[in-house]
Amino acid sequence: MVAIFVALVAWYVISIVVQSKPAFSTLGFSWIIQKTWAPGQNKYGLLPFILGTVETTAIALVLAVPIGLGTAIALAHLVPDRVRPALSTAVELLAAVPSVVYGLWGLIVLAPIFREHVEPFLSSVLGWTGLFNGPDNGVGLLLAGVILFVMVLPTMVAISRDVLAVVPREQVEGAMALGATRWQVLRKVVVPGARTGILGGFTLAMGRALGETVAVALVIGNSPFIAHSIKAPAATLASLIVNNFGEASGTELSALFGAGLVLLLIGVAVNGMARALVHSTARAGGAASVAVA
Amino acid sequence: MATTLGFDSPTDPILERRRRIQSVAAASLGRRKVYSKIAVGVCWVFLAIAIVPLVGVVVYVVVKGLPAWTTDFFSHPTTPEGIPGGGVWNAIVGTAEIGFIATAVTVPLGLLCGLFLAESDGRTAAAVRFTADVMTGVPSITIGIFGYIAIVRNFGYSGLAGAFSIGIIMLPVIIRAGETAIRGVPRSLNEAALALGARRATIARRVVVPAAMPGIITGVLLAVARGLGETAPLLLTIFGNQYMQWNPTKPMPALPLVIYNNSSQPYADLLQTAWGAALLLMVIVLVLSVGSRVLAAVLQRERR
Numbered sequence: 211m212v213a214i215f216v217a218l219v220a221w222y223v224i225s226i227v228v229q230s231k232p233a234f235s236t237l238g239f240s241w242i243i244q245k246t247w248a249p250g251q252n253k254y255g256l257l258p259f260i261l262g263t264v265e266t267t268a269i270a271l272v273l274a275v276p277i278g279l280g281t282a283i284a285l286a287h288l289v290p291d292r293v294r295p296a297l298s299t300a301v302e303l304l305a306a307v308p309s310v311v312y313g314l315w316g317l318i319v320l321a322p323i324f325r326e327h328v329e330p331f332l333s334s335v336l337g338w339t340g341l342f343n344g345p346d347n348g349v350g351l352l353l354a355g356v357i358l359f360v361m362v363l364p365t366m367v368a369i370s371r372d373v374l375a376v377v378p379r380e381q382v383e384g385a386m387a388l389g390a391t392r393w394q395v396l397r398k399v400v401v402p403g404a405r406t407g408i409l410g411g412f413t414l415a416m417g418r419a420l421g422e423t424v425a426v427a428l429v430i431g432n433s434p435f436i437a438h439s440i441k442a443p444a445a446t447l448a449s450l451i452v453n454n455f456g457e458a459s460g461t462e463l464s465a466l467f468g469a470g471l472v473l474l475l476i477g478v479a480v481n482g483m484a485r486a487l488v489h490s491t492a493r494a495g496g497a498a499s500v501a502v503a
Numbered sequence: 504m505a506t507t508l509g510f511d512s513p514t515d516p517i518l519e520r521r522r523r524i525q526s527v528a529a530a531s532l533g534r535r536k537v538y539s540k541i542a543v544g545v546c547w548v549f550l551a552i553a554i555v556p557l558v559g560v561v562v563y564v565v566v567k568g569l570p571a572w573t574t575d576f577f578s579h580p581t582t583p584e585g586i587p588g589g590g591v592w593n594a595i596v597g598t599a600e601i602g603f604i605a606t607a608v609t610v611p612l613g614l615l616c617g618l619f620l621a622e623s624d625g626r627t628a629a630a631v632r633f634t635a636d637v638m639t640g641v642p643s644i645t646i647g648i649f650g651y652i653a654i655v656r657n658f659g660y661s662g663l664a665g666a667f668s669i670g671i672i673m674l675p676v677i678i679r680a681g682e683t684a685i686r687g688v689p690r691s692l693n694e695a696a697l698a699l700g701a702r703r704a705t706i707a708r709r710v711v712v713p714a715a716m717p718g719i720i721t722g723v724l725l726a727v728a729r730g731l732g733e734t735a736p737l738l739l740t741i742f743g744n745q746y747m748q749w750n751p752t753k754p755m756p757a758l759p760l761v762i763y764n765n766s767s768q769p770y771a772d773l774l775q776t777a778w779g780a781a782l783l784l785m786v787i788v789l790v791l792s793v794g795s796r797v798l799a800a801v802l803q804r805e806r807r
Contacts, residue, residue: 212631215674218633222649222671246566288546299796304557306792308732310759314766315560318774322549349607359624360556367553375678390529393539414640421642423735424763447566450643452738455651470648481640485633 223329223474229467236461242472247434247450249458254465257471260438261349262444263473265437266426267419269355274362275412281363281397282370282408298371303366313425316357321429323347324356344439349431351444357429358422362415369414373407374400410487417480421473423448447473563787568787571775580747581756584770591780593747596783597662597755601741602731604751609674610723616674617681618707629719632682638675646671647736660742662751669734673726680722684715717799723797728788734759758784 233241236255244255285298325348332352333342379398385395401408431443432453445453447469458466575590582589616635620628626730650668689710696706713721737743743764758780765777795796 211612212619214612215616215678216631216634218674219638222655225652226648229648261584277549277552281553284546284550288543289550301557303789303792304561306728306788307560308734308759308784308788310732311785312560313563314762314777314781315563318765319559319563325723349683360560364557365555371514389532391535391539393542394535397542417640421640421644422760423642423644424680424738428763428766442594448642448735451644451648452735455739456804467648467652470645474645476643477641478637481637482633484640485636 212360219318224257226467226474227346230464231462231473233464233468237246237465242468245248246438247269249454249462252461253441254462254468255450256447256450256465256469258434259447259450259469261436262430262471263446263448263476265351265418265440265444266354266430266446268357269352269440270358270362270419271412271416273356274366274415276490277359278363278366278412278415279401279488281400282367282374286371286374287396287400288503290320293479298368299372301364304370309361309425312357312361313428315347316353316425320356321353324353328352330453335436341440344442347441347443349429349443350441351430351437352440354426354444354446357425358419360482361422361425362418365418366415369411370404371412371476377403377421384472406487410484413480413484413487417477417484421448421477422482424498425454427452548595564778564781564785567609567775567778568780568785571779572782574745576776576779581761581776583747584768584773587772589772589776589784591756591758591761591776593745594756594758594761594780595783596747597741597747597757598731598759599747600739600751601666601669601755602727605670605673605730606723609670609677609726610665612710613654613674613677613718613726614681614712616678618685618712620678620682621685622707632679635675635678638666638671638678641735642735643672644735644739645652647698647739650736658752660740660754662741662748662753662755665737665741665755666751668740669730669733672733672736673730673806676726676729677723680726681715681719684718684722685711687718688714717802720802724791724798725729728791728795732784732788732789734763737756738763 233254241254243255243260244253245257246253246255247258285294285301289297325346329342329346329348329352333346336342365387379402382395382400385399390398426446427449430445430449432449433443434445434450437444451466451469451473454462454466525618573590575588577590578592579588579590580593581591616631618633620632646668649671650664654661654664654667661747692710692714693706696710701709737757737760741757741760742752742755743760745756748755761780762777762784765773765780768774
């Protein structure tokens with residue numbers, strides 16, 4: 211039985227490698243970092259999509275790291291004991307909401323709000339940074355990053371809360387007995403004790419953000435050019451694949467498989483790292499690390 | 504202001520040090536308290552910021568989705584844009600068949616793998632465990648590509664190709680959940696059965712698996728919940744169509760595809776269907792998740 215599982219995994223990896231080979235043999239290895247995607251001219255550069263993937267994930271993490279950590283601390287140590295189980299369960303359930311639902315909500319509800327209010331506001335306040343040039347589209351890098359943030363937040367919070375909650379009681383009480391304030395206990399005792407697990411949770415969330423397909427494809431605007439503004443439409447590796455898969459054939463199809471291969475390698479690297487981190491601390495960890503995995 | 508005990512001698516270095524620490528701590532107490540208040544306040548604000556969008560999604564889907572829930576919605580297949588009376592019955596059938604096939608194949612396979620992993624601690628087991636862990640997190644679109652290459656290329660778009668991809672996504676989740684549940688069974692149960700002269704296979708079947716059942720059921724239901732919500736792999740494998748299709752060897756529609764395809768349509772009725780389907784999918788997933796917890800709790804209580 212284990213042999214079947216291992217064989218399936220091997221088949222999965224090998225078939226993607228083999229099917230993307232034609233792209234590598236006709237285009238050389240450099241096509242991955244070329245910046246033009248124009249199937250009509252036989253150009254299949256992946257750079258705009260690799261950048262799009264990295265940028266949306268970066269936006270998501272910039273929002274999710276502080277907010278996720280603050281939320282996890284609040285859930286593990288600040289909320290009253292009576293509401294804690296209910297809130298924690300709610301967070302874990304939200305981690306199970308399908309990503310396509312987040313995508314639908316982002317496209318129909320958030321995009322107009324971003325176009326009318328959020329983007330004009332950000333442009334007027336932060337326009338000098340040069341990050342917010344160009345028209346307010348609603349859809350684009352920024353909205354995709356925000357949707358990813360909302361999507362990965364429950365995963366991140368559930369895992370961080372688990373590791374924050376298992377910090378030994380004696381250490382917390384010891385710090386309090388020495389006269390530490392509530393925040394000093396949290397910052398000097400609770401968070402350092404859970405550091406590796408929190409980092410693992412963040413890395414896991416990053417893996418999710420990198421590989422997310424449909425939610426991003428719905429709200430990113432799907433443009434095959436390198437975005438020069440955080441508001442501009444763009445595309446990620448995953449959204450490139452779903453959007454072009456239907457009509458692709460020959461070298462283009464092989465190039466899409468190649469995009470899949472790049473995504474797979476990134477995904478394996480990030481997840482391998484995350485698993486190693488989560489395991490090293492929370493070996494006996496809570497059900498949530500299984501539940502949201 | 505330091506509070507010192509009356510009898511300390513100023514020449515004792517330890518007491519002198521204690522007094523200095525106390526005075527520093529007391530002098531900084533006000534500042535530390537303010538910092539603490541601010542930082543804890545920021546955590547509360549972040550909690551509020553996190554709750555707003557998450558509650559927003561759920562509330563919005565319920566408000567927008569409920570009006571779509573008519574009897575036609577649950578009993579009629581999709582109609583073309585503009586023709587009233589259409590529903591998502593065909594997509595419900597597609598999702599149910601794909602989910603059922605994927606579950607039926609992966610549960611026995613995954614649980615046997617989990618049992619193996621729980622019983623062995625060697626290097627091979629560690630490697631398999633790590634592989635399963637990494638597989639739970641690989642981008643689902645790449646698994647869709649695998650389904651396309653392995654099945655669709657050879658047999659065409661079909662519900663089975665979708666079930667294959669969804670099964671690959673569910674399998675590592677079931678393996679790890681099964682292993683965790685089986686490992687949680689007290690060693691003493693195992694040893695008692697061994698002492699009675701039972702064979703390992705008998706112990707696994709009659710002692711370990713029944714005892715691990717609450718955990719196994721939770722894991723399986725969570726895996727199913729995860730599989731049913733996956734969209735990207737289905738886009739590359741089942742193709743989707745508007746018609747009623749009971750035969751899983753043919754292209755089929757599914758709920759996530761209805762949401763994805765309708766969401767970017769300019770027609771109000773198609774959008775309405777997308778919200779209805781989103782609500783239905785969310786309810787199914789939440790019922791499976793909550794159900795797994797309740798069931799596990801009930802089974803756990805019966806055992807005592």
